[in-house]
Amino acid sequence: MGGMFHLVRKNLGRKKLRTLFTLLSVVIAFILFALLGGLNRAFTAGVELAGADRLVTMHKVSFIQLMPISYVARVEGMDGVRAATHYTWFGGYFQDPKQQFGLFPTNLEKLSDIYPEYEMPPDQREHLMETRTGLLVGRAMADLYGWEAGDQVPIFSSIYPKRDGSYAWEFEIAAIFTGTGNTADEMQAFMHYDYFNEARQFGQDMIGWIVTRIEDPELADTVSGAIDARFANSPTETKTSTEAGFAASFAAQFGNIGLIVQMILGCVFFTLLLISGNTMAQAVRERTGELAVLKTIGFSDARVTGMVLAESLLVAVVGGVIGLLIGGLFVTGAASALAQFFPGLAMSSGTLLWGLMLAVALGLVTGAWPAWRAARLDVIDAMGRR
Known part of the structure; x- marks a missing residue:
């Protein structure tokens, strides 16, 4: 040899x-x-980060079309559903309009029910729930911008002006979450939907999409079909897919x-x-x-x-x-x-x-x-x- x-x-x-x-x-x-x-x-x-037990329901016509927030409670009451909450694309950026990031108005109290992999200190969680303008940010995003808990930061929206016509929204970094394992995206942030809904100039009581956590991943097809059937022939029909399927279709927009x-x-x-x-x-x-x-x-x-x-x-x-x-x-x-x-x-x-x-x-x-x-x-x- x-x-x-x-x-x-x-x-x-x-x-x-x-x-x-x-x-x-x-x-x-x-x-x-x-x-x-x-x-x-x-x-x-x-697609890799998507949970096998999560479904995403959006407007049947397009991802950018809004849906009534009343849909959330109706979905949450269906068989096979463990929890449900909603998200809306805010179009947020910190300083440079060309550098938008994921900032989502949502029900922060239910976030951990849908995404248990997001963890934060108990004291920060309590402060987040008590602070109307509180912002929950991922550790990677906080490190990128040099943010710490307690900082006051202005976030601009490329879509939603406030009632006074300003696109600048004031937030307090109330909590910073970390993801367990490799299943969480720390380059995103979440805000209270109530604050967003009351302060925005248009689109009151409307949401972008619903994320549902189901009892068993094997029920994904059954539950998604039942959700779409419930809203069939309504003014706002829906399209439901697994979270992985939703992520794949979103990525397909880039080719x-x-x-x-x-x-x-x-x-x-x-x-x-x-x-x-x-x-x-x-x-x-x-x-x-x-x-x-x-x-x-x-x-x-x-x-x-x-x-x-x-x-x-x-x-x-x-x-x-x-x-x-x-x-x-x-x-x-x-x-x-x-x-x-x-x-x-x-x-x-x-x-x-x-x-x-x-x-x-x-x-x-x-x-x-x-x-x-x-x-x-x-x-x-x-x-x-x-």
Whole structure:
């Protein structure tokens, strides 16, 4: 085995510049793989964070159409429903209108019934419930803006002016929540619906959507069908789906990111396949006489095949690992800088595993044809050409 590795290393080192450029092309391809994988995860993070026991009910026509708040009580009284509450898109931003974040007017008393993974100190929770202008913010958002409990902050709405015509809403950071495990988005905030409803200029007693927590995830289809049937033929008909389905449809508004990523990666790796395959084939052709000598001194066809495949695998795997590591560092750095825009930006373990498998597959595919030719090499013919 040591002798085989020595031969492989020597063969790759004889044309150092060519090997280096081939390795660099593999590294760049896998950096791109890591970056696009992280971006794809950012757009689909809502699906991964969605609870299996939660349903989302919105206006049948469009997500931006409002519904009567009276729907919440009617949904909550249905069979199979554990709890229900409502949310409305506020269109909030702190200083820059281009940097909007998720701020939702809701019934804060029921928030923990729907999202038990949101945790906050008991004293902060009590103060939040007592403070009409209190704001509940995620830890990641608080860290981003440098907010602490007790701070007075103005939040602007791009949609809802107050009755006096001002778009600036005054809040107190009453509580900061953290998410248990990896199931909570800490880049969002919640406000009292009563304060919002009384102070806004229009849309009183209307809400954006309803989130329902059901008794059993197996009842999702039954309960969602019953909810939509209850409001059928009403002035405001509804469309209910699982939280994961809602997140997926929301992400689809930006286009089929997964398909776009796959198409880009497909083009990149097809090009890389041609480059690497041609490089390996050329390397084998240049060593035709040497391979014939190896066969003459006792190297079997299988051993020659293994040596050629090992060269291809070594370049692909080493380049793939380096590319994934560099890409992972880029994604980690970008995640902190772009947390406000892409809270789910990260290179998952699945991306890493697929990358490693792809590197191995790339090595096997690009080395298969040269290895087959090396195995079928006729010693007498090769020595004669030499």
